[in-house]
Amino acid sequence: MLKIWFALLGLFVGVFAHAEESSMSLLDNRFRVDPTIEQITFVVYREEPSRPVVLVRPDGKKYYAWRKPDNVRWYQEPAMDIISIDKPMPGPWQAVGKVTPKNKIVLISHLALTTDKMPERLFQGEQIKFTARLSSDGNPLVMRDFLDRVNLLVTFTKYIENEASLVKEARPIAHKIGDFADDGVGFDEVAGDGVFTVSLTITPDPGKYRVRITSGNGVFLRAQEQEVLVYPTPIQTTFIQSRVEGKQHTLAISGEKGMIEPGSIAAQIEHLSPDGTEDVIAKSAAEDAESVLIPIPYKGDIGNYSWMGRAFATELGSGRPLNFPIKEQTYSVLEEVDFAETRRLQEEERLKQQKLMEEMRLLEMREEKRTNTIIMITVANIVVILIGFAMWFGVGKLKLRPKKEEMPEMQLEMPKK
Incomplete structure (x- = not known):
């Protein structure tokens, strides 16, 4: 029995020692x-x-x-x-x-990052679909543990000749316009397939830039670099609000001549009413037309409305499709104004203000008269007091002076010779 206990103790110590050595x-x-x-x-x-x-x-x-x-x-x-x-x-x-x-x-x-080539000419405000791929030894990298920890950054840096020769403080600051991961979210189609896809909105001001695609976790830096030109947006939107009941509003979308291919403009608008009703309106330009007019339904309900959407066009010359998101904008519909009634109310208000001003002037005059009266009474009282005080002082002084008959005669003695 004792041998069995020693054997079990030895086995336990051996297992414990092995576990300790492993850790x-x-x-x-x-x-x-x-x-x-x-x-x-x-x-x-x-x-x-x-x-x-x-x-x-x-x-x-x-x-x-x-x-x-x-x-x-x-x-x-x-x-x-x-x-x-x-x-x-x-x-x-x-x-x-x-x-x-x-x-x-x-x-x-041989970890490599390859990306789509950005157009050399971009437009401020446009949205582009951008794809990057990771490969190892020329094959798609599908290692999920690695891909889950990699996100790619797209930055725009103002172009300066010989930037690398400048001190760090003098170099332009890189502005991030997007980041994306191989996570199957948004434009990314399949998670963990080594393909990163994102929708980028070109937000920088017009000018020349260096575009850099880098790794957010620092595994690889400045993996891709390209020079691009950003031009002002070639699409203009104008909302024309109707002032006549029952007549539709109008949204005019036009393209800059020489930049946008005629007849290529199309748009889809989402219009939201105060009651939450949403209308989706889509329309494209006529052949060779440089603009499109989109009717927005007139609801007539009092309140705040909003609209947003997306405009599509084709760049003239290159034939590149363009995509411009239109940010949310608002307008209001107010009650119809009765101008005659408004003028009458304004006249009543003017007369009321005039009467009030006259009453205030009368009140000020009365207050001023009252103040002057108080001042005059006060001055008169002071004068009376001063006169009384002077008379009292004079009478007192007369009482103290001796009468002439009561004064002893003064005998003047002439000095003897």
Whole structure:
């Protein structure tokens, strides 16, 4: 019996020691980089949570997430490292980190980003569909764990000659006009297929720009770059509100001559009434026409209305289809005004104001007269008091003076000689 207990105790200690060694052991994953590889990405899975792995080059030099050369980019999560290296040293590399049953290293060699070429001439306000693709060794990259952590940014930077030679403070600021992911949302058709699709609205002011497509997590930087020209919008919209009951409103959409192909303008408008009713109106221009007039129904209900939509056209010369979203705009319908009644009410109000002003002037005159009277009474009282005081002072002084007959005669003695 005692031997059985010792055997069970030994088994428990052995299992515990094995588990402790497994959780603390280092992963010894080695992989070889071919001399022909110009760029490689390591996707390293590790225990969660744990510190990032240490990457060891063939010559023994170590790379850390917080200490690495400029050609190494490192994206980290609690259970994953994505490390991208430009021009890696050929030979056996090693990643050292915590072991987990899921732990593995996936090598993505010759990672490449290809994108649609943007038109060299864009129009402010237009919306374009833009697609980018990720590939490895020339094949679509379909590694979902990697793609879920990659989002692409599209930035427009004002064009300056020899931008790289300028100090950082003097370089133009890049403005993001869109970002997108391979998540099957919006214009992206299939999640995790290595194809990123987004709808971009060209918002920058007219001018020349550098367009850059980069990775949002820093796995690859400035992957694509292109120069484009942004022109002012060639589509103008004018809303003409009806002032006559029963007569429709009109939305006029016209294209700039020489920029828009005649007869190519079409539009779809969504019109929302105060009661929540929505009307969708679509119309296209007549052949060779440079504008289209879209009737908007007159509802007659008092309140606020709104409309928005989208205009389509074709660029003259290139034949490129154009798509312009029209932002929401509002207008109001008010009660019909009776001008005669309005004039009568205005006259009544004018007379009322005039009478009020006269009453205020009379009141001011009365107040002024009352004030003057009070001042006169006050002054008179002061004068009377002063006179009385003077008389009292004079009488008192007379009473103190002795009478003449009561004054003793003064005998003047002449000095004797």
